[in-house]
Amino acid sequence: MRETPFGQVRAVGFDLDDTLCVYMPVAVQARRAMMERYLAPQTGLPIETLDQHYKRAFHSVLEELHTERWYPLYLREGRATRTETFRRLLRSLNLDADGLAERISEEYAALREQMLHLHEESLEVLHALRGRYPLFVITNGPAYEQRRELQVLGLEGLFDIVAIEGEVGVGKPHAPIFEGVQRELGLPADQILFVGNSWAHDVQGARNVGWRAAWVNREGEPHPDPASGVPDLRDLRPLLEWL
Incomplete structure (x- = not known):
């Protein structure tokens, strides 16, 4: 001792x-790469604006995280809450979230892991x-x-x-x-x-x-x-x- x-x-x-x-820097870089790939071409919005939309979606999910709906899922794996965040982001931009939220979520997670x-x-x-x-x-x-x-x-x-x-x-x-x-x-x-x-x-x-x-x-x-x-x-x- x-x-x-x-x-x-x-x-x-x-x-x-x-x-x-x-x-955190890796997560930010990975999500912005998803915005450049999928969201900026469809919306014409700059990445900074899209990132503000993302942060609002993220915090809305975070506020609900410790509820019976989300916390048991989150404890096992982050896929459900991560995908829900991107789904809310897409809806805030008036984009069709069906299928796209799942695709962005999976590609984001893979890129984040690759960069970690x-x-x-x-x-x-x-x-x-x-x-x-x-x-x-x-x-x-x-x-x-x-x-x-x-x-x-x-x-x-x-x-x-x-x-x-x-x-x-x-x-x-x-x-x-x-x-x-x-x-x-x-x-x-x-x-x-x-x-x-x-x-x-x-x-x-x-x-x-x-x-x-x-x-x-x-x-x-x-x-x-x-x-x-x-x-x-x-x-x-x-x-x-x-x-």
Whole structure:
């Protein structure tokens, strides 16, 4: 057990999307490619305008996500809610959604997966930690997509524990997904460090159950707690006294 600026750490965990891998920029690029291919030619609208329509459709589905209609489907696989988002987008543009929403949804998902990649330091950091600490990942999202991401990114086998919202039935920042991992680790809360890019979901979620937390703040956003921030994962090395 090592004394670090975060206290005595005996296990280290990570968020997946936009902490270990580049997700949101890839998702934006993939959906805009779909707009250029299918929507701009039919509507004559610029991509920025189409993207505003998409965001409204996305948030309308997000508002309904935790309902009996959508959440059980979402937990298993993201196809239904993803396709519904594109269906609402098409309807907002007065386009026939029959068949086209499904086609765009599938092509978007395939392109997003093809473009998905790790941050350049992620494997270096994980391999440096592995063998010194139990490693785990906690990620929100559907079971199928998140398992698939781990496979595509070559991360399978690097973690002692994998906790996915779609498999647990609840996501971050809610306590049960953190508490389930802690039970498997068999460690006191204050000896677990969790690393993530979301202040609300990752840092606050971990702290609410008594864990240590580090915020990966690559964008240099205003920081509620400067002592817990790191610009990228490499900055964890001196904090955890690897060097």
